[in-house]
Amino acid sequence: MVGASVAGCTAALLYGRAGLTVTVLEKARDASAFKGLCGHFVLGGTEAMLRRTGLWDLMVGAGAVAGGIERWTGTGWATPPPDAPEAISLRRERLDPLLRAVAADTPGVEIVYGAAVDGLLTGGGRVTGVRTRDGREFRGRLVVGADGYRSTVAGLAGAAVDTAPNNRFGMWAYYKGLPGASTRIWMLEPDVAITIRTDDDLTMLVAFPHKDRLPQFRADRATALESFVAALPDAPDLSGGERVSPVIGMTDYPCVRRDPTPAPGLVLVGDAALAGDPQPAVGCGWAFRAAEWLAAETVPVLRGDRRESRALAAYRRRLRFIVAHDRLARKAALAGPPDAVQRFLFRAAGGDPAVARRLYLLSMRAVPVGDVVNPWFLGRAALAVRRAPA
Ligand SMILES: Cc1cc2nc3c(=O)[nH]c(=O)nc-3n(C[C@H](O)[C@H](O)[C@H](O)COP(=O)(O)OP(=O)(O)OC[C@H]3O[C@@H](n4cnc5c(N)ncnc54)[C@H](O)[C@@H]3O)c2cc1C
Structure with missing residues (x-):
């Protein structure tokens, strides 16, 4: 595992809990390092995963604030619907060391600090390990690049990259x-x-x-x-x-998507695979959730019970949830003239609590894009617009 942050620590602790052995290589010199450039607002769509893994309670214990978010859309305030999943916020200076401590305390997980990866080891047509800047070599059955937005691992593997502009700072x-x-x-x-x-x-x-x-x-x-x-x-x-x-x-943060499975034996997770516009506050949530999907699909491979190619195809399918949201987010990142569809939906939310609820869940990344972009929902929204206050 390369990178001991949100994606890397989450995947490592899940592999460890499954009884596997993981070495996490982190270029930072110690466990207190953290990502400063982050708003750390983790949307409600991640609450269930954080609770399943026990991370939610640990974050709350470290002082995190959980709750909903009120939204101003030009026509007034939309408040969180009852029973909607909650977002959570814990500054990275607390979150990152917490995740490292939880991962390092998991049997089978070792974090090596001061280990900046700058080379891939290959053999038999697959990636078999990594080399650090100071010449150490680490081999494993699966190499995971969880090394963030500028992923060195992805670059070394020549992973296909798709970028898009972001017109906000x-x-x-x-x-x-x-x-x-x-x-x-x-x-x-x-x-x-x-x-x-x-x-x-x-x-x-x-x-x-x-x-x-x-x-x-x-x-x-x-x-x-x-x-x-x-x-x-x-x-x-x-x-x-x-x-x-x-x-x-x-001041400039283009959106990046990379091929998440660029070579046999190598897989990317978190920002290394997809880093969208920071404005909708999605990246940590995607990193947590994708790490859980990755572990769920690849643990059987590492135990020898499943073919790697099948597992990686399944992981890619799970990532489609994120990619669909990211397509909408890329459009919004252009910060173009007011979007007529968005205005129509905001207006509809004022006329039908069920429409408002679904849109809130979409904004929390708690439902797939298809739950909103479908004829049934858009028809219901059209009826709601008639009932909405002017
Ligand atoms: C301005 C801004 C605001 C944001 N606000 C939010 C927000 O409010 N909510 C939200 O959910 N997301 C937000 N994000 C996104 C969020 O910060 C990222 O999506 C998240 O940190 C991704 O986690 P990660 O583990 O994939 O990568 P990272 O957190 O970037 O971690 C990568 C790790 O890999 C290590 N590493 C890198 N290269 C190497 C190497 N060669 N060898 C060894 N180790 C290496 C790094 O030191 C680091 O520990 C924001 C992003 C930006 C830029």
């Missing part, structure tokens, strides 16, 4: 002393704003504006972020708050 900071703030998203077309309640009684203020606004943010990030948030409908009151972190973010 992202900037955020953490604030203390905003007791009235809640977890909310403003879909302002083309700009998006998000406030996230998280551990340690912090609120994260996030701006995902169109790139047209970059000069304003480059001039003075903190002032630009705060005036962006202050101008929102029903904006949180920042007057009693204190910014307790620098304003960080990214």
